[in-house]
Amino acid sequence: MNASVEAEEDLPGSSLIDEYLVFLAVMQERSELTILAYRGDLLRLLGYLLSHETSILGANRQDLAAFLADYKCTTSARSAARAASAARGLYSYLIASGQMVYDPMEGLRLHTEIASLPKALSVAETVTLLEATVPTDPLASRDRAMLELLYASGMRISELVGLDLEDLREDSFWLTVTGKGSKERLVPVPPIAASFLSGYLSESRRQLIRNHPAERAVFVNQTGARLTRQGAWFALKKRAQAVGLGNRFSPHTLRHSCATHLVEAGADLRVIQELLGHASIATTEIYTKVSVAHLTKVYNEFHPRASRS
Numbered sequence: 001m002n003a004s005v006e007a008e009e010d011l012p013g014s015s016l017i018d019e020y021l022v023f024l025a026v027m028q029e030r031s032e033l034t035i036l037a038y039r040g041d042l043l044r045l046l047g048y049l050l051s052h053e054t055s056i057l058g059a060n061r062q063d064l065a066a067f068l069a070d071y072k073c074t075t076s077a078r079s080a081a082r083a084a085s086a087a088r089g090l091y092s093y094l095i096a097s098g099q100m101v102y103d104p105m106e107g108l109r110l111h112t113e114i115a116s117l118p119k120a121l122s123v124a125e126t127v128t129l130l131e132a133t134v135p136t137d138p139l140a141s142r143d144r145a146m147l148e149l150l151y152a153s154g155m156r157i158s159e160l161v162g163l164d165l166e167d168l169r170e171d172s173f174w175l176t177v178t179g180k181g182s183k184e185r186l187v188p189v190p191p192i193a194a195s196f197l198s199g200y201l202s203e204s205r206r207q208l209i210r211n212h213p214a215e216r217a218v219f220v221n222q223t224g225a226r227l228t229r230q231g232a233w234f235a236l237k238k239r240a241q242a243v244g245l246g247n248r249f250s251p252h253t254l255r256h257s258c259a260t261h262l263v264e265a266g267a268d269l270r271v272i273q274e275l276l277g278h279a280s281i282a283t284t285e286i287y288t289k290v291s292v293a294h295l296t297k298v299y300n301e302f303h304p305r306a307s308r309s
Contacts, residue, residue, distance in 0.1 A: 013049070013056040017042045020093045029181040033158060041083040042090060044071070056090070061104045120260040121253060125245060126151060132243045135196065138204035142219060142227075143235050145193075145200035147254065150236075152193035153177070154258035154276045157236075157251045161227050163218040179277035187275065259284070263291045 021039055024030040030038075048067045049059050064087060072080040087105060094100040121129070130148060135141035150160060159177050167176040173194055177187045189197065201218070209215045212224035219227040227235075233251050240249035255276070262272050273284040 013046050014043070016056050016094065016099070017046065017090070020090050023093055024089070031158070031180045034180070037082060038086040038089070041079075041086040045083070045087055057094070057100060059104050061106075061108055064104050065108055119248065119250065119253060120257040121245065121248060123261055125248075126254070126257050126261075128243050129240060129245055133239050135199065135204070138207045139222060139235070141196075141200045141204035142208070143239055145196045146219060146232060147236060147239065148193040148196045149189065150254040151258050152190050153187045154255045154262075154272075155179075155187060156255060157232050158229050159277075161217070161219055161229050161232050164216045165218060166216065168218065177277065180279070183277065185274065185277050256287075259287045260291065263287045 017039065020042070021035050024038065025032075025035055045064075045067055046056060048070070049055055049063060052063065052066075054060075054063055068080060068084055068087070071083050075083075091100065091103050091105045095103050130144070130151065133140060133144040133147055135144045146160060149155070150157070153175075155177050156179070159179055162178055163175065167178075169175060173189050173191075174186055175189055176184055178184050205218075205220060208220050208222065209224040212220070215224055215226065217226035219232065221227045221231055229251075237246060237249055240246050240253075259272055259276060262275075263269075269281060269284050269288070272287065273281050276284065278284045
């Protein structure tokens with residue numbers, strides 16, 4: 001049976017998953033999005049194990065290897081790697097809490113490394129997307145400010161919609177971003193992005209919040225309430241589709257583009273790490289691989305001795 005077997009909340013073992021997720025949320029302060037993603041992965045694991053007449057506590061190394069191999073065949077390498085991380089964390093927790101003495105993930109060789117590099121737009125494509133979003137009405141003004149801010153700062157969409165007015169500095173050139181684990185960081189806002197942000201705040205936002213004058217969210221929807229992550233994604237996806245980039249656009253596209261373009265321009269990795277809010281420099285280093293891929297592509301396209309034909 002495929003690993004996509006749906007696991008209901010009352011199935012045996014679901015309480016162990018809930019217990020582990022509470023531990024992640026309370027003790028490790030993991031983000032809500034991470035908790036939701038891990039929950040889906042672990043419920044999928046539970047469904048797989050039950051369909052193969054075993055359980056979370058009864059699974060062995062072969063069971064988990066088979067699950068991860070099956071998962072990798074039906075989803076992206078990135079999602080499979082996340083599922084492996086979720087499973088490893090769950091079993092580490094069960095060992096530490098005395099509910100298991102054997103870790104079936106120990107020594108398991110995982111072939112779920114992230115195979116695909118982050119997808120970034122070229123500088124020209126990014127400029128096209130930004131400049132095509134002309135602030136002719138309140139929602140277009142909001143969307144242009146969001147696009148400019150995402151590309152300028154590299155912040156996540158969840159961080160963008162979580163911004164409150166109190167997070168903005170009076171000079172508009174810095175803002176406070178709350179990232180994963182409720183960690184705060186200062187993010188610079190260059191003059192162009194600051195200009196569109198100021199224009200949105202001074203005119204368009206005032207129009208949008210006329211029925212909710214007490215709203216403190218920076219970015220709001222058409223009714224004046226805080227814009228959701230899904231709402232922001234839908235709005236920006238439409239802007240990308242309008243310029244033919246819809247199939248290249250995801251919630252993290254501008255974040256990846258910001259980091260990639262900084263690496264290609266020679267920016268220090270530690271600065272990029274701080275800008276993006278990465279806990280580990282290893283996460284930031286993936287963008288050096290993106291840059292090498294870009295270099296290889298350009299070299300093969302333009303160097304007179306690169307062609308093998």
